[in-house]
Amino acid sequence: MTEHLDRRHALSCMAWAGGGLLWTVVGGVPRAGLIGSAQAAGTGFSFAQVSDSHIGFAKEANMDTKGTLESGMALVKARKPAFVLHTGDVSHLSKPAEFDAAAAILGASGFDTHYVPGEHDVLDEKGTAPFIERFQKRQTQGTPGGAYYSFDANGVHFVGLNNVVNLKAGGLGNLGAAQIAWLEKDLAGRTASTPIVVFAHIPLWTVYEAWGWGTDDSSKALALLARFGSVTVLNGHIHQVLQKVEGNVAFHSARSTAFPQPAPGSAPSPGPMKVDAGKLRSVLGVASVTVVPGQGPLAIVDTPLGA
Amino acid sequence: MLRRALLAAPLALAVRPARAAEASVTIDNFVFTPPVLTVAAGTKVTWTNRDDIPHSVVSAAQPPLFKAHVMDTDETFERVFDTKGTFPYFCGLHPHMQGTVIVT
Ligand SMILES: [Cu+2]
Numbered sequence: 001m002t003e004h005l006d007r008r009h010a011l012s013c014m015a016w017a018g019g020g021l022l023w024t025v026v027g028g029v030p031r032a033g034l035i036g037s038a039q040a041a042g043t044g045f046s047f048a049q050v051s052d053s054h055i056g057f058a059k060e061a062n063m064d065t066k067g068t069l070e071s072g073m074a075l076v077k078a079r080k081p082a083f084v085l086h087t088g089d090v091s092h093l094s095k096p097a098e099f100d101a102a103a104a105i106l107g108a109s110g111f112d113t114h115y116v117p118g119e120h121d122v123l124d125e126k127g128t129a130p131f132i133e134r135f136q137k138r139q140t141q142g143t144p145g146g147a148y149y150s151f152d153a154n155g156v157h158f159v160g161l162n163n164v165v166n167l168k169a170g171g172l173g174n175l176g177a178a179q180i181a182w183l184e185k186d187l188a189g190r191t192a193s194t195p196i197v198v199f200a201h202i203p204l205w206t207v208y209e210a211w212g213w214g215t216d217d218s219s220k221a222l223a224l225l226a227r228f229g230s231v232t233v234l235n236g237h238i239h240q241v242l243q244k245v246e247g248n249v250a251f252h253s254a255r256s257t258a259f260p261q262p263a264p265g266s267a268p269s270p271g272p273m274k275v276d277a278g279k280l281r282s283v284l285g286v287a288s289v290t291v292v293p294g295q296g297p298l299a300i301v302d303t304p305l306g307a
Numbered sequence: 308m309l310r311r312a313l314l315a316a317p318l319a320l321a322v323r324p325a326r327a328a329e330a331s332v333t334i335d336n337f338v339f340t341p342p343v344l345t346v347a348a349g350t351k352v353t354w355t356n357r358d359d360i361p362h363s364v365v366s367a368a369q370p371p372l373f374k375a376h377v378m379d380t381d382e383t384f385e386r387v388f389d390t391k392g393t394f395p396y397f398c399g400l401h402p403h404m405q406g407t408v409i410v411t
Contacts, residue, residue: 059359060359092361094377120361123361169396169397170403171402171403172402209403211403212403268336269336269337269338269358271336271359
């Protein structure tokens with residue numbers, strides 16, 4: 001009980017301290033720590049989270065989304081993560097030229113990068129197909145719109161989900177029955193002590209329903225994850241650091257590298273927030289996650305692009 | 308070009324009044340305004356996105372009766388409503404955004 005409260009306290013303090021996210025898995029449980037701190041530099045392996053690069057967006061909120069993504073990747077590179085997770089909205093309008101520009105910047109980093117789509121990445125008439133072809137080596141084959149998959153690294157099971165297609169009028173994000181059935185099969189043979197990291201674009205917890213910040217059928221996915229001792233759920237979409245710990249599940253949303261969005265309900269709409277040019281980099285960022293052997297949660301560090 | 312125009316003209320006359328009515332819906336701050344638009348059959352409805360984020364217009368019927376390609380800032384989508392009825396729609400990117408066209 002005490003441990004749980006302490007972990008929650010530590011997570012929130014650390015998450016608000018910076019803009020990049022560094023995840024550390026210690027003894028199978030995700031743990032948050034500040035980038036550059038001794039804690040985060042532990043013996044575990046770490047990976048980075050980059051989100052909402054919106055390449056193609058060039059409006060008052062940020063005229064140079066390529067430049068800010070490049071800055072984000074420079075921060076990631078300095079952390080030497082094992083690989084990168086991109087939690088969607090790679091592009092702004094799913095245009096081939098936007099995919100090209102994003103792939104060039106993300107590819108230049110040299111990191112193995114695992115992507116899930118955001119709703120801005122599936123606007124083409126062919127839906128998820130162009131995104132899958134360009135960015136997903138491991139999508140689940142034979143499933144229409146099946147831009148989801150899993151893989152294992154350093155004893156951690158990673159699950160990339162797609163909750164941005166087949167959205168229903170009045171609804172939130174959507175996983176759909178086929179994906180949930182796949183997830184059930186994917187998790188079936190795994191022991192409860194396997195640390196799980198789920199990454200998806202739209203939050204899998206209801207952050208703010210009036211703005212659509214949640215996923216209609218996330219409770220079905222979370223029910224399948226309930227038996228695991230350590231579950232970390234990473235998302236983007238809301239362009240700000242927010243987190244919640246519920247039992248064994250730690251939810252964390254990362255900053256965008258493109259533009260900030262307002263805190264839930266604090267503005268007339270969730271549209272891009274305009275900040276002074278000198279302040280922009282302080283509200284954009286990337287994240288690192290470290291997995292540390294032993295007992296304890298994964299360490300997530302959010303690092304802003306600038307002061 | 309000329310042949311197509313000659314063919315299209317009598318068809319258009321047969322289906323619509325000579326001067327088609329027009330109506331518009333705007334999108335500001337993730338809201339369709341007006342949320343419920345009532346028009347006479349044959350009216351051309353134009354949606355205009357005034358946000359700095361893209362939106363779309365997708366019929367809520369199953370299967371959808373119409374679907375706009377995504378509209379970036381200041382882009383528009385037009386559709387002529389020839390059939391009487393109630394046509395709910397939503398934004399394909401932000402499905403909490405909803406509207407209705409009623410054709411009388
Ligand atoms: Cu929209």
